[in-house]
Amino acid sequence: MSAKKEPSVWHGFKAFLMRGNVVDLAVAVVIGAAFTNIVNSVVKGLINPVVGAIGTTSLDNYSSCLSSSCHGGHGIQLMWGSVLGSALNFVITAAVVYFLMVLPMARYLARVEAHRKAREGTHEVIEVTELEVLKQIRDELVAQRGTPGRQER
Template sequence: MSEKNEPGIWQGFKAFLMRGNVVDLAVAVVIGAAFTNIVNSVVKGIINPLVGAIGTKNLDRYSSCLSSSCQGTHGIQLMWGSVLGATLSFVITAAVVYFLMILPMTKYLARLEARRRAREGTREVVEETELEVLKQIRDGLIAQRGSGHNER
């Protein structure tokens, strides 16, 4: 038994897709994929040659053999060079995201918050000032009324 009041599957799916956070996530994934190519190029073009000044230019070639002989596919090799390369890629990506995206956005949002607080503080001061003036007028009127009654 289906109820007519419930939205259909397609309406629910459309509502899900049109929510802001889903669209933002899709944009972030696309930008992240494009950004990955840049980071990989930096690691392969700059970081790997700098590390290669010490040894090989290809970090994937750094490995250690756990068995007595590591020839071809025989033996147990720890490919720690590829882990190092992936770690460098991650650290560079995190640094670029933090320094070029997160830090400026945090500072921008802090400035906006400070401006909002300043506006609210100004409004409160103006409201308090107006309230004080009105209280003084009231007190003055009461004082005049009081002194007028005493003179009669």
């Protein structure tokens, strides 16, 4: 009985790194990091001042005390303002990304695709089974020979 040698961890890691989607992911992370600065600037420079005009610019000071007193570093404080502020920041950032980047890009790509189809003309794709193709080949060969019917052996 021969024991089958399993691939080493190093070979598995190399195979993982050589996959195409790892490189795509690395490019996406780099572009995402650069894009983060744009989104943060829009949120800090445009969105947060508008939200601050309506209410408060920072929710970090809102909290609740679970113990009898929460002065200084004593007591148990729930910092629900920080959680709410982070959640709002996420929703605002997601909205900025969607409405200013994703939606216009999707519309642009749809226009480009429609323009490409209009330029090329719409070609109807007809799916043909392998058996139908073989029958067509047989019929063409019979027609080339000039014999009126199919000859069976």
